Each structure stands twice: as C-alpha cells, then as structure tokens.
Amino acid sequence: MAQAPQKPNLARRRFIADSGKAVSIVALLGFGLQPVINQAQAKSVNYIRPPGALPEADFSAACVRCGLCVQDCPYDTLSLAEYGQVAAAGTPVFEARKVPCEMCEDIPCVKACPTNALDKTLTNIDDAEMGTAVLIDQEHCLNFLGLRCDVCYRVCPVIDKAITLQMQRIGRSKHAVFLPVVHADHCTGCGKCEQSCVLDESAIVVLPRDVARVSSAEHYRVGWDEKQKRGKSFLPEVLDLPDRRPK
Amino acid sequence: MKRLRILVLRRLVQFGIIGLFLSGSWWGVEWLKGNLSASEVLETVTLVDPFLALQSLVSGQVLGMVSLLGVLIVVLFYLVVGGRSYCSWVCPLNIVTDFAAWFRSYFKIKNNISVSKNTRYWLLFGVLALSATSGSMVWELVNPVSGFQRGILSGLSSAWAIGVGIFLLDVFIGKNLWCGHLCPTGAFYAQINTVGLLRVKAPKQAECDDCGDCYRVCPEPQILPPVLKGDHPLKVVGDSVCTNCGRCIEVCDRAVFQYGVRPFGKS
Numbered sequence: 447m448a449q450a451p452q453k454p455n456l457a458r459r460r461f462i463a464d465s466g467k468a469v470s471i472v473a474l475l476g477f478g479l480q481p482v483i484n485q486a487q488a489k490s491v492n493y494i495r496p497p498g499a500l501p502e503a504d505f506s507a508a509c510v511r512c513g514l515c516v517q518d519c520p521y522d523t524l525s526l527a528e529y530g531q532v533a534a535a536g537t538p539v540f541e542a543r544k545v546p547c548e549m550c551e552d553i554p555c556v557k558a559c560p561t562n563a564l565d566k567t568l569t570n571i572d573d574a575e576m577g578t579a580v581l582i583d584q585e586h587c588l589n590f591l592g593l594r595c596d597v598c599y600r601v602c603p604v605i606d607k608a609i610t611l612q613m614q615r616i617g618r619s620k621h622a623v624f625l626p627v628v629h630a631d632h633c634t635g636c637g638k639c640e641q642s643c644v645l646d647e648s649a650i651v652v653l654p655r656d657v658a659r660v661s662s663a664e665h666y667r668v669g670w671d672e673k674q675k676r677g678k679s680f681l682p683e684v685l686d687l688p689d690r691r692p693k
Numbered sequence: 694m695k696r697l698r699i700l701v702l703r704r705l706v707q708f709g710i711i712g713l714f715l716s717g718s719w720w721g722v723e724w725l726k727g728n729l730s731a732s733e734v735l736e737t738v739t740l741v742d743p744f745l746a747l748q749s750l751v752s753g754q755v756l757g758m759v760s761l762l763g764v765l766i767v768v769l770f771y772l773v774v775g776g777r778s779y780c781s782w783v784c785p786l787n788i789v790t791d792f793a794a795w796f797r798s799y800f801k802i803k804n805n806i807s808v809s810k811n812t813r814y815w816l817l818f819g820v821l822a823l824s825a826t827s828g829s830m831v832w833e834l835v836n837p838v839s840g841f842q843r844g845i846l847s848g849l850s851s852a853w854a855i856g857v858g859i860f861l862l863d864v865f866i867g868k869n870l871w872c873g874h875l876c877p878t879g880a881f882y883a884q885i886n887t888v889g890l891l892r893v894k895a896p897k898q899a900e901c902d903d904c905g906d907c908y909r910v911c912p913e914p915q916i917l918p919p920v921l922k923g924d925h926p927l928k929v930v931g932d933s934v935c936t937n938c939g940r941c942i943e944v945c946d947r948a949v950f951q952y953g954v955r956p957f958g959k960s
Contacts, residue, residue: 471812472819475831482834483827489730507829510745510760511729511839513847526843529851534834536730536843560731560760561740561749 470594492532493539494635494652496524497574498564500555502656509563511536513692515555521548524555542616542652543635547576549603563691572604576657577610577635579628579650587649592616598639599626607632609639626650630659699939706782708944712845729783729842731763739763745839745917746879747833751825768885774937775892776885781912781938786841789856790872793863794912806867810915810934813880837871838878869912879934886933893930893941894953895920899950907941917941921949929955 497514499505515538516524523545527533538555540547549571551627556564568574579598581587588595589611602609611624637652675680694701713724714732716866726733741763752841756764771779777857781787796802820832833839837855844852859871872879901921908914916932942950 460892467809467812467815468818471815472822475816475819475823477830479823479834484827502826504754505750510730510741510749510756510839511833511843512741514727514731515845516847517726526847526849528849529840529854533838536833553737558733560727560733560741560763562755566757577904590958596709623869 451507463631492652493527494542494577494637496538496540496555496564497549497553497571497576497634498559498566498568499576500563500565502654505563506534506537507538509534511559512560512592514537514558514560518554518558520554521545523547530590542577542635542640543648544641546637546641547574547634549574549634562663572632572634574636575655576663577637577654578630578633579635579637579652579653581626581628581650583649584625584646587626588644589626591626592618592621593688594624595644596624597642597644598684599637601634601642603638604632604634608634699943703782703938704788707785707788711785711845726844729840731760738766740767742839743768743885744878745830747881748821748824748830751821752828754826754829761931763844771882771885772888773890775889775935776881776882776887777934778889778891779882780879781875782934784842784878785817785938786836786838786856786904787872788861789841789860790863790869791912793860794869796860796864797868798909802864803868804865806870808867808870810873810874810913811881813876816875817877817880821857836878837874838876875932877930879936883933886935889933889937890954891937892953892955893935893937893939893950894928895926895930895948896928896950896951896953897929897947897949898926900947902947904946906944906946907950910940910944912936912938912940929953 495502495505496519500508511526511534513526514535516526524538524542525540527535527537527539529535530537530567531539533539551571553568553574556566556568558564559566584590595640596611599605599609599611608629610627610629612627613622615622633651635655640648640652641647671681710725714726714728716724723736724734726736729742730745731739733739739759739762741756741760743764746760746764749756774782823831837859841852841855841859843849844855863870863872867874871944878958898921907917907921911917913932913934914935916930916935919927919932920930939952942952
C-alpha cells in the first residue's frame, strides 16, 4: 500500500533555512571583513595612540570612536583616523611630526574617555607609554656628525632621563661627539623630539612600543642587576685557582 | 504643509542634534560633545550608544560605570519613545535614505532586488558573533551608520562617500534597502522597540478608504495591513520595525492614525 504523502514539517524547514542564512551571513561577513581586520590589527609605524591607550587589540575593542578625547585635547594633537588610514576608522591617533603630545599634567584626553579605552589609572603623565622614540637614522643625525645640534635632547620633557647625551671620541679630530641616547623606561612617546628634529625628515621617530621594543632574551642576565637583586655576586668575588708550579 | 508637519519637525530634530554637536560652547557650556557613538551633555551626563556598547562587551571589554550608566539612560529613553525613533528622529543617515525614497518615487525608478527584511537581524547576529570570536569591534571598521555620523560631525570627507554610496544603493539597487533590510543598528533598536511605549495607533481605522497614501510614504509598509485589514484589525501598529516617523499620521486625510501609548495586558 502506498504511503500517504507526508505533510512537510514547515517548522523544521524554516529552522534549516534560517540556520543556513545565519551561517552564510556570518561566513560572508567574516571573509569580507578579514582584510580590514588584518589591516587594523597589523603593527603600524604610522600612528601613535593617546596617553593611557590600552594595548592595541584591547583598544580597538574598547574605543567607541566618539572623539571626546580629540575634542578635549587643548593642542589639537589628536585626530580621528579616516577610512583608508592604517588605524581603525574613527579611533584617535596623532602624528608627532605634525603636532606632538604636550603632556598636559591633568591629562584631559584620558578624563574625557567614556569607556576604559584610555586607562583612567594613568594619573601621572610621565608614566605614559604612547610609544618609544628611536633614532632611526644616526648617519644623518647632526650630533653623530659632530655638530652640537642637541635639539631633540633639549626639547625632551623628560630631559636627561628619556634622552641623554653620551660623549664619545671619534678620532677624526680632537673633538668628541655627543650622541643622543633614548632610554625607553623614561620615554613617554610624546614626540617632541620627532617634531623638532631640524632635518627635512626627522632622524628620531616615535614608534609604537610593540614595534620599537623586543622582549629581553630569557637566558641572558645582566650581571650587575642580578648582583643587586641577590645582594652578592653569583660567583665568589675572587676565584681561588689551584697554584700550579713547574716542578 | 499639514501633510508635512511631522516630517518638518523630524528634520528640525535631526539637524538640531547635529547643530548642537557643531555649535561648540554657548555661554561657556558645551551642549553636546562627542558624536552619536558616545557624547557628553552639558559637560555632565555621558551617553553611550547601546549597540556599540554591546559590541564592545561581547568583544570581551569591561565598560566601566560611566559608560554603563550612559547606556542605561539611552535604553530607558528609547523604551519610552520607541526604539526605532532613533532611526527616524536622530540618525542623520535617515535624511539620505528618505531623500533616496523620494527620488525613487519622483523619477519612478522601479529597480528592486529581492532581499528579505529579516536580513538585518541575521546581520546583527553576525556582527555580534564576529565581535565575540575576533575579540574586536569588527563591524565598526566598516559600519556606514557610525561612519557617516562621525564623518559629518568631525568634518571627514568619508561622510560624503558613505552618504552618496547609501543613496545610490537605495535608489538603484532596492527600495529602502539599507534602513529597511540591511542595517544592523536599526535591527538592534527594533529589539528595544518590541517593548517601546510610544506607538502609532489607529483608533479610527474604520474610516480608512483604502486610498493607499500611508503605504506610499511608510518606510516599512509591510506593517500596515494588520492594522488596516482583516476582520479584527489591531488598534495599534505592533511591529517593532515601525520607526515612529509619523508619516502615516500626517498624510492620512481621514486621520486614521495618531501617536499614543501602547496598550498593556490583553488586547
């Protein structure tokens, strides 16, 4: 006997169709957005974030792109990234060569942030880690050539800590050179040095921390640091080697 | 003019909000700072867009008290005035898509692709799912709604590109394609609207003479038949996609529609 034609299960059909739609839309969105995500998450040397910004991956998820930090910046340092810029569209950035961070003591940009994208625990601007200055082309740096330009050193708000001048003899003449040396622990990444470099293009550039710095290798220890931590040297101060004399 | 009274009011509100953002400080106080993603009112109250906050939350971020309070205020406001009031009374992209709809009807452009009105809900789901899996506000990299709002308030040239793009989409690809089919922001506010208080009601539905004026102006015309047709028509526009734009109220010669508070309990 022929079976009676079954009534189609409409609810099940709709469920399957809807699930298919959901999966395909998520997949399309994912594939379509992947290049944009890659671009936004790539390490970039073209922009610096305002003080207190979370690490980039967290920042781009916490920043709602409202521009309040930009509006409260008294020096028009910050701007919102446009589509096509490397930074995610609508997030705050600044170009130190144009307008550096003036390191306001009350940090109005951080106060303005309605989310935690700019970390409210940053209260001393000297602790800011917007980036790290790097002397990227020492061969064109006037100080390396023997002139006493010193401009980057003199404009540094953390002078003698973030940038020091290191005297070195070069032997070309009786004169010494004074090399600007950046100390990352004290450098806030404000970019005053980059802005004020007298060359056509700045020889010293603020780079994001993840670009400018590498982690220290685990297996290397700095002897004098370890000695201070331990209170004494790992090795006995004077090695007493056995005396060997010709018989 | 009587048939445009609510439309004019809406445009005044939409441009007024933009004006308050752009006017800067009057008498030493800034009316509105920021943009529609998050703002500061009179330099005291912080408002945060709930859809953006939700994307940030599912990306794994903790928002903090200030922004959560800002979200709460906005959600409560739209629970009262109806969630998609955001779309027709606040969002500046609505001015573009309304213009596109007028342009279509004026030049009798009939191009239309068939896209489900539910696509926006799947997009909303996809946006949130992708935020959760990538740990990043992925949609905000391309979201034309916040991009357009930010663009006109910050004077970014991309606002033009987005505005023209959405206009062309709505004119030549499909009727009300962006706001009525695709926009996940609108889909999100429609969720708030499922329990929105302010509604378009049809107390005089018996007066309807089937002239079709309301169908021609409604951005979501599929929501009208349950109110106007059948043996037991509803007394209130129940569908959450209604934007409370009020076009049906002002164009109806027989005053079938009016704003009102949704009925509670059994209808």
